[in-house]
Structure formats: structure tokens, C-alpha cells
Amino acid sequence: MIGLAMVIPFLPLYLREIGVTEDGAVKIWSGILFSSAFLVSAIMQPIWGILGDRHGRKPMIVRALLALALTNFFMGFARTAPQLLVLRLLQGGLAGFVAPSLALLASCTPEEMMGQALGTLQSALVTGMIVGPFWGGVLAHVMGYRPIFFGTALFCFIGMLIVCKFVKEDSQPREKAHHAHLRDNISFVFRSPTLRAMILLLILVQVAIQIVTPFLSLYVEYLQVPSEYVGLMAGVVFGITGITNALTAPLWGKRGDRIGHLKNLPLSLIGMTASYVPQALVTDAYQLLGLRALLGVFVSGVIPTVNTIVQRSTTENRRGGIYGIFQSSLLLGNVIGPLTGGMLAAYLGLRVILLITASIIALSYFWFTRRMRSIDLGALR
Numbered sequence: 001m002i003g004l005a006m007v008i009p010f011l012p013l014y015l016r017e018i019g020v021t022e023d024g025a026v027k028i029w030s031g032i033l034f035s036s037a038f039l040v041s042a043i044m045q046p047i048w049g050i051l052g053d054r055h056g057r058k059p060m061i062v063r064a065l066l067a068l069a070l071t072n073f074f075m076g077f078a079r080t081a082p083q084l085l086v087l088r089l090l091q092g093g094l095a096g097f098v099a100p101s102l103a104l105l106a107s108c109t110p111e112e113m114m115g116q117a118l119g120t121l122q123s124a125l126v127t128g129m130i131v132g133p134f135w136g137g138v139l140a141h142v143m144g145y146r147p148i149f150f151g152t153a154l155f156c157f158i159g160m161l162i163v164c165k166f167v168k169e170d171s172q173p174r175e176k177a178h179h180a181h182l183r184d185n186i187s188f189v190f191r192s193p194t195l196r197a198m199i200l201l202l203i204l205v206q207v208a209i210q211i212v213t214p215f216l217s218l219y220v221e222y223l224q225v226p227s228e229y230v231g232l233m234a235g236v237v238f239g240i241t242g243i244t245n246a247l248t249a250p251l252w253g254k255r256g257d258r259i260g261h262l263k264n265l266p267l268s269l270i271g272m273t274a275s276y277v278p279q280a281l282v283t284d285a286y287q288l289l290g291l292r293a294l295l296g297v298f299v300s301g302v303i304p305t306v307n308t309i310v311q312r313s314t315t316e317n318r319r320g321g322i323y324g325i326f327q328s329s330l331l332l333g334n335v336i337g338p339l340t341g342g343m344l345a346a347y348l349g350l351r352v353i354l355l356i357t358a359s360i361i362a363l364s365y366f367w368f369t370r371r372m373r374s375i376d377l378g379a380l381r
Contacts (some may be wrong), residue, residue, distance in 0.1 A: 001125050003081055003155030005132020006139065006148050007072065008034075009217050009238045010231060014145045020081050024346040026214060029081050031342020034214045035082045037092030038334035044093050044327070045095045048100070058169040059105035060097075065160035067094030076149035097124065099327065104169060130242035137235020141228070165223050194313045195322070197371045198306050201265070201364060203329050204334075205272075205302050208360040210337025211344070212276075212353055219350045233285050243377035244296030252301040256308065262372065264305045269365035271298030280351040322358060 004277050007025045012030040013139045020026050052060040071091040078084040189195045212219075219235035256264050275295035306326070314322045344353045 001128025001136060002132040003072070003128075003152035004068070005129045005238075006136030007075075007152050008213075009133050009136060009234045010140055010145050010148060012214060012218050013140075013221075013231065013234070015045050015081060015084075017145055018078055018080060018084065027218070027345040028151075029085075030214045030218075031340075033081075033085060033088050033339040033344075034210070034338035035335045037088045037095075038331050038338075040089050040092035041096050042328055042335065043071060045096050045099060045331075048096055052100050052103065056169055057107070059166055060100040060164065061104065061163050061167070062160055063237070064095045064097035065156050065163065067091065068097070068159065069156035069304065071095070072149045072156065073153035076146045076153070090256045098280040104167070108169065127195070130239055130246060133238035133242070135235075137232040137239075140231030140235065145231070185325055188314075189322060189325055193371075194309065197368065198309055198313075199326060199329050201368055202303070202306050202326060203333050204360060204364045205269075206330050206333025207337040207340070208357045208364070209299070211341035212357050212362075214338045214368040215345050215353070216340060218345075220285050220288070220305075222350055223282065223286050223288065232290075237285065237289055240289055240293045241296035241299065244293045245300040248297045249300040249304050253304060253308070257303060261305050261308045261312075264301045266365060266369055266372075268301030268305070269299045269361055269368065271301075273358050273362045276354055276361060280354035280358070289356055302358040 010034055012026055015026050015029050015033075020029055048064075050062055054074055068091060071087050071094070075084060075087050078087065123295060138147050139151060189199060189347075217230070220234045221227075221230045222235055252264050252268075272295060275291055275298060279291045279295075282291065307323075310322060310326060342352055344356060344358075
């Protein structure tokens with residue numbers, strides 16, 4: 001995750017280095033590059049999941065990490081935007097190591113330690129996402145953008161070696177009856193008022209977040225940060241949201257345990273709206289940095305809360321399948337958001353897309369507070 005997170009903030013700036021110079025084209029290509037990998041991944045993940053069930057999760061993790069290493073290595077040699085797009089498509093189609101990692105960990109962990117084990121893995125993912133942009137910013141400042149891709153390839157390759165050497169998997173095949181049926185799980189989600197509300201809210205919030213994410217580095221540059229420090233400041237701006245997110249997520253969990261998890265969501269949505277609006281009005285990068293830190297505080301109250309509500313609204317025998325559907329909804333938001341943001345940024349400007357993001361979150365708040373009446377509050381406490 002450190003390696004992958006090093007790359008994300010700098011794709012728009014890398015486009016300029018490989019010859020995409022017109023400002024509108026940079027924004028559109030950025031949206032396409034961000035969305036393409038997520039779109040292909042959303043299509044391929046069920047296929048890799050089936051192969052993992054048949055042939056083992058460890059081979060799927062090794063395959064994914066090797067694919068990430070190779071695609072990022074070749075991205076460092078890209079000379080045109082179409083070449084970069086092809087490699088992003090390959091990355092999305094061949095990669096995807098988080099889901100099989102969760103499945104493998106769950107299959108070899110004692111039930112009484114399941115929460116601790118999965119929580120530790122989640123902490124590792126968040127830590128990588130926090131450290132990556134900072135490290136990438138330093139590398140971009142010292143060495144330029146291409147070495148970031150080579151560093152990512154190296155990290156993924158080392159990860160693959162660690163899995164090959166130390167991970168043990170029980171090769172016993174699962175009984176066919178244990179496999180979830182996708183059609184039944186989808187029907188279960190959309191028959192439940194609670195899960196229907198959660199999945200739509202998750203898509204709306206993810207779309208809103210991803211509309212602006214690909215263009216933060218361009219916004220930092222727009223705020224007249226000296227050119228030699230743009231990469232460093234972009235990494236800091238990306239990373240600070242993850243830091244405050246990781247620090248405050250446990251506090252949201254304690255609040256939910258005390259007064260009910262459902263009540264976290266309206267406050268989180270209000271806070272996100274209040275954080276996004278002034279981001280459109282800032283005059284220097286340090287103001288943006290402070291607001292992005294505040295945003296992380298409120299973002300951390302959404303996805304963990306939704307996951308907790310999903311867990312309490314499903315039975316054990318179908319929980320993995322339901323979480324898979326919600327993961328697909330996150331990927332859907334990751335596809336729609338950057339594509340929408342690319343078009344809007346090209347024609348309306350960077351400040352306007354921040355206001356649009358705030359509007360989506362605000363509308364989500366008003367819609368959700370009305371939907372809360374149909375959700376069983378008592379069952380979620």
C-alpha cells in the first residue's frame with residue numbers, strides 16, 4: 001500500500017512530463033487514468049475470487065503482487081498517455097490483492113482472534129496509504145516522478161517474496177455448499193431498507209471524494225506553490241487526510257458503541273460538507289492542508305460506520321458475500337468520481353468541483369436523514 005499510494009498523487013504531474021501539456025487534456029486524462037484501473041478491477045474481481053476458491057488464495061495474492069510490480073515498473077518507462085492507460089488497465093485487470101488477503105487471513109485465523117487479525121490488516125492498509133504520499137512526495141522532490149514507479153514496483157516485488165516465503169495456506173478445498181450465491185446476496189441487499197440505504201450512501205460519498213482526489217496535486221500547483229516543492233506539498237496534502245482519519249476512527253467507533261452507530265453518519269456528513277466548502281476558497285496551500293486534515297476527521301466516521309452497520313444487518317453465512325457487494329460499490333464510486341471530476345474540472349475549474357463535491361455530500365445528508373426513519377435503530381446499537 002505504501003508503494004501504490006506513492007504513485008496516486010502524482011499521476012497528473014507525470015502526464016505533463018510525458019507530453020500532455022494542455023491544461024484541459026491533463027484533467028481529462030487524469031480522470032480516465034484514475035477510473036480505468038478501478039473499472040477493470042470491478043469486472044475482474046469476481047473472476048479472481050472464483051479462481052482463488054478453486055486454486056487457493058495465496059497464488060492469487062502472489063499473482064496480484066507480481067502484476068503490480070511489473071505494471072508499475074513499465075509505467076516508469078511510459079512515453080505517452082495511451083501507453084500509461086494500457087498499463088493502468090492491465091494493472092486493474094491483473095491486480096487486486098486486498099480481497100484475497102482478507103479471505104486468506106480469515107481462513108487461517110482462530111475465530112476468537114478474527115477481529116484482532118482483520119483489524120491489524122486494516123491498520124496496515126491505512127498506514128500504507130498514509131505513509132505512501134509522504135514518501136512519494138519526498139522522492140518526487142529529490143528524484144522526479146519516474147523513480148516513484150520503480151519504487152512501487154520494488155515494494156510490490158518484496159511483498160510478493162514475503163508472501164511466498166512466510167504465508168502458509170491450508171490447501172483443503174471448501175465444500176461447494178459453502179460458496180455464496182451472488183444473485184441471492186444482491187436480492188438480500190436490496191430487500192433490506194437498511195442495506196439499501198447504506199450502499200447508496202456509500203456510493204454517493206465515494207463518488208464525492210473521488211471527484212476531487214485526482215486533481216489535488218494540480219490544485220496545490222494552482223495555489224502558487226514554488227514549482228520545486230509542488231510534489232512535496234501534494235504528498236503532504238494527500239497524506240494529512242489519512243493521518244487524521246486513522247487517528248480519529250477509533251473515537252467514532254467508541255461514540256457509535258455508546259449512542260448508536262447510525263447516529264455517527266449525519267454528523268460525519270455535515271462535517272465533510274463544512275470541510276469541503278472552504279477548500280474551494282483557500283488562497284494558499286497551508287489553508288488547504290488544514291482543511292484536508294479536518295476532512296479526515298469526518299471521513300473516518302463514514303466507511304467504518306457503514307461496515308459496522310452492514311455487519312450487524314447480515315447473518316454470518318452470507319456476510320462475506322454482502323461485504324463483496326459493498327466493496328464493488330466502492331469501486332463503482334472510484335470509477336464514476338474521477339471521470340466526472342475530469343470533465344467538470346476541464347470545463348468549470350478546480351474550485352468549482354470542490355463546491356460540487358460539497359453539494360453532493362450535503363444532498364446525501366438531507367436524503368439520509370429522511371431515510372433514517374425506515375431503519376431499525378434499535379438493532380444497530
